[in-house]
Amino acid sequence: MTHPVMLVGTDAITASRFAPAIVRGQQIMIQCPSFCTVDHVTDSTGHIEDIWHASDSVDLNVPRLGRQPELMAFAKIQLDGYSSDPAKRTPFINVEDSSADGFDMAPAQALVYADNLEAFAARIRAMARTAAAVAR
Template identity: 45%
Template structure:
């Protein structure tokens, strides 16, 4: 399904937190509202269809050190939005968290993110306690 996007008129004022940015849709230049937090270059992406345009903020990675000192990505999180999705929930900003390998993740609203962050803090405290116990055994 192809949708034509018309250039934004000069008088179009973006809503709070948005800006109008250039994009390519199947090689055709257009202008789209883009959230201030989005770090995607929509021209470079050059999506085939308007429905494929998505927004993403910078990724925040959770890495776990390994004994062999190789990087160990455990998870990442980002703010995202799929403004032209058929799914109404995807058209609103969300936080996406994935384990870094399964391609399955969790889509969260702000309330879910708070609960997830609380879980991370509790997890971190337990891991820290395990590390202290390990140090005590090694001493």
């Protein structure tokens, strides 16, 4: 049985759709941001406040000498409409690696981080060219 529509985190959602969710064993419909790929039925919860939204991850895999590439980090968009942290009630970027809790960034901070990654990548390219030239 589907219960009346309940809106979760609607103040932060501009482009959205309605999606089913299971809360305390009951199916409800929630407003879900367009980026969200969480299956709120499979990821059921006991409290509506525990519903959160996330996009698919973007992975950074690192090649290894003589080994298979390994996941170094991943990033995703998240939104927690009932978070005690007001900054998490709007979409934010989360970057995680296997050793940390993750780094949460506002969109403007994520743009600065992306610029830093581009600069880092340029320095790695220069180092690779130097190493390749010396190896000849």
